Amino acid sequence: MRQFVIIGHEVPTTPEFSLDDLAGGAGRLDVLCRCVSSALFVSHGIREEVTIDLVLDDTVTVRFEGATARNLHPDERTIAARVRQALEQREEAIGHLPAEPSPGVKVYRLGLADMLDIATESGQIVRLHQEGTPIVDANLPEQPIFVLSDHQPFTEEEQRAIGDRASTAVSVGSTEIHANHTIAVAHNYLDTEGYTRY
Amino acid sequence: MRQFVIIGHEVPTTPEFSLDDLAGGAGRLDVLCRCVSSALFVSHGIREEVTIDLVLDDTVTVRFEGATARNLHPDERTIAARVRQALEQREEAIGHLPAEPSPGVKVYRLGLADMLDIATESGQIVRLHQEGTPIVDANLPEQPIFVLSDHQPFTEEEQRAIGDRASTAVSVGSTEIHANHTIAVAHNYLDTEGYTRY
Numbered sequence: 394m395r396q397f398v399i400i401g402h403e404v405p406t407t408p409e410f411s412l413d414d415l416a417g418g419a420g421r422l423d424v425l426c427r428c429v430s431s432a433l434f435v436s437h438g439i440r441e442e443v444t445i446d447l448v449l450d451d452t453v454t455v456r457f458e459g460a461t462a463r464n465l466h467p468d469e470r471t472i473a474a475r476v477r478q479a480l481e482q483r484e485e486a487i488g489h490l491p492a493e494p495s496p497g498v499k500v501y502r503l504g505l506a507d508m509l510d511i512a513t514e515s516g517q518i519v520r521l522h523q524e525g526t527p528i529v530d531a532n533l534p535e536q537p538i539f540v541l542s543d544h545q546p547f548t549e550e551e552q553r554a555i556g557d558r559a560s561t562a563v564s565v566g567s568t569e570i571h572a573n574h575t576i577a578v579a580h581n582y583l584d585t586e587g588y589t590r591y
Numbered sequence: 592m593r594q595f596v597i598i599g600h601e602v603p604t605t606p607e608f609s610l611d612d613l614a615g616g617a618g619r620l621d622v623l624c625r626c627v628s629s630a631l632f633v634s635h636g637i638r639e640e641v642t643i644d645l646v647l648d649d650t651v652t653v654r655f656e657g658a659t660a661r662n663l664h665p666d667e668r669t670i671a672a673r674v675r676q677a678l679e680q681r682e683e684a685i686g687h688l689p690a691e692p693s694p695g696v697k698v699y700r701l702g703l704a705d706m707l708d709i710a711t712e713s714g715q716i717v718r719l720h721q722e723g724t725p726i727v728d729a730n731l732p733e734q735p736i737f738v739l740s741d742h743q744p745f746t747e748e749e750q751r752a753i754g755d756r757a758s759t760a761v762s763v764g765s766t767e768i769h770a771n772h773t774i775a776v777a778h779n780y781l782d783t784e785g786y787t788r789y
Contacts (some may be wrong), residue, residue, distance in 0.1 A: 416664055423667075427625070430774060436769055569635070572780070577768070578779045
């Protein structure tokens with residue numbers, strides 16, 4: 394199992410946004426959609442062992458589960474449409490119980506700390522950060538939960554929430570790259586068993 | 592300098608497509624747009640040393656140059672809009688002379704073989720393929736030109752065109768991943784100097 398938690402800072406928490414303006418009117422929802430695409434998709438298939446949580450403004454979280462997702466496609470617009478559909482049903486989520494507006498897509502009315510607590514029931518948190526241990530030298534947990542921020546840095550509060558629960562901090566290099574590219578690199582590292590064997 | 596050449600098989604060569612349907616009515620232009628995004632963008636910036644050629648149906652090529660691109664954003668829709676604008680001006684391209692509809696975006700009325708010949712004036716072709724040498728064991732050229740296919744495999748004719756000009760074939764792992772993820776992995780490998788130093 395591989396989990397990703399992406400923190401969205403400049404994103405909608407209600408469904409009143411246009412699919413034609415994901416990088417503008419919808420804040421930067423495009424960034425999060427690319428993260429879902431990188432986390433879930435392989436060539437002509439989906440990574441069934443992956444879940445990805447989009448934490449929206451620390452109040453609502455949309456979760457995509459590779460194992461049960463249906464008719465999902467890797468383009469930004471399709472993924473954004475699922476996010477919008479999830480936000481339409483957010484009021485049906487109660488406490489730790491999510492609503493499930495479409496197969497493999499869940500919506501929680503929970504923020505970062507609560508979602509991290511849910512995630513750590515089945516894994517260990519790895520903070521992806523430039524100043525962490527190079528991934529090639531790190532001992533990654535068996536069931537990693539990678540926590541990343543969108544185009545903005547973690548806030549102090551987020552850092553605290555993650556730091557309190559993280560087992561390790563890992564870097565994929567000194568070049569600052571986008572979150573979705575970091576996900577692709579982390580997958581590749583795990584796919585190739587730490588680059589030692591193909 | 593890093594170059595990428597992406598072969599698009601199911602894509603428009605004329606501008607009559609909707610930005611609202613990139614993964615449907617526009618063939619699979621969404622795949623190529625994600626490749627441009629992966630090739631050119633780092634966090635809050637652009638990779639100035641990168642060019643990426645989108646070879647459309649072996650007849651028209653749209654080139655993006657990191658060094659001179661302006662007001663380009665990493666979302667699929669913005670990139671597709673530039674491709675469409677380029678296709679509107681394709682008739683102005685003559686022989687090896689492209690039209691340049693916007694800064695850093697060029698359109699050629701040339702297919703794969705001609706574009707590979709242009710690319711090899713400033714680099715050496717590396718075929719990215721699952722059965723190639725693992726990237727960690729490969730000696731990549733100083734100025735690599737990575738050639739990838741979209742969601743469809745290389746045709747025999749494309750294989751010949753690439754094989755005739757390629758110096759090496761390299762693999763990024765046995766998991767079949769999308770072309771844009773392969774680009775992210777190749778960049779990361781080069782960014783971290785072969786994973787040996789951060």
